Amino acid sequence: MIGKRILLIPPERQNKFDTINNLEDLQQSIMVAGLGMNWYDIDVWKMNQLPVHVEDGEWRTLYSKISSDGEVNYFPRGMTEIVNEAEQNDHLAIEQRLMLVYDNDFNFYLSESADGYQMAIEKTLQRAKASGFMGTLIENIGNTP
Template sequence: MRVSVLFLLFVAQMVAANQEIKLSLSSQLDGGHSFYHELLYESLTDLGYKVSISSPSEHIPQKRVVKMVESGALTLTWLLPTPERDERFVVVPVPLTNGMIGKRILLIPPQLQSQFDAVNSLDELQRSGLVAGLGINWFDVAVWKTNQLPVYLADGEWRSLYRLISTDGKVNYFPRGLNEIVSEAELNPHLAIEQRLMLQYDRDFYFYLSPQAKEYQPIIERALRKAKSSGLLDKIITKHWGRTFQVVDPAKRVVIRLTTPNAKSQNN
């Protein structure tokens, strides 16, 4: 029996070796895409596929990315799951960052640290009046509103929020995923990583495929599940974000848990 199983695995690898998967993916000037590109390339290559990845532009704003995936101009993107996205696109139901994206660290003006020092609970954050900046179509908008936290919504390029964060303006803080915070702080030296808090909700990124690329769904799902079981996913996470745990030290932070609307299991 064991010989038969090994033979079938060998045959599957040989078949995959003769197939090429061509992916058209978005890229960003700040390198926010690099982990997802590498995860796809390495996990699919590990199954024996020949993989080629191209990007139609050096930088594509997220709002345009979603439209390009819908039209088939891009093969897929990575998004937090919502029922609307599950219906609109083809989801690959494997969480991608070990929940890092749902562990939110705040980018703030350094002068506001003393105000955040007084926050130790959701109730205190609500009463502080401090306003979060978020992208207009982000899942986080529903999370912040569910938890009765004030938000400012940026339409178009969400990176414009970096310039709007101030002590007394429209935006006082920008919640970023644990996997995003360090690199973005380094790119925006006028801002600081808030020192004490972590706002946490149970969500993770999924890959969402264009309907035109739905045939890749079972292949990518199999590749990602193997990457999780083999340790490849953890290896790539450590490569990209290992330093983050030293800089941010999430284990020592005050955790404020946020309620999520339309709760969906992430136990895949």
């Protein structure tokens, strides 16, 4: 889910984002993403030729830099982060149409004493994916009270 990015934006820019339907549209928009220094996302944005502002130091200062016409126009956040961050920053809104998706898996590490759980975890995750349950969970993130 962390590789599924949803954007925090100035609410008055939703109409601009409504015109973006693919990567090429986002590239041509010349809008700038804000990312923290040393985040792996920087490479993704640069490889896709998307303008990026890299915040050196405290990345949370990006919230106050996001504006319609300033140096940062949107802040891509993971699905697990976006709702809480939008609630804490009432001057920003969750972009309503777009999701930027790239592979970024989490790795689970088990201690030697928990090594016996590896197969059970793998099988459960594989079943959840094959049955569609994992997809349903991902689609419904943020829809719960």
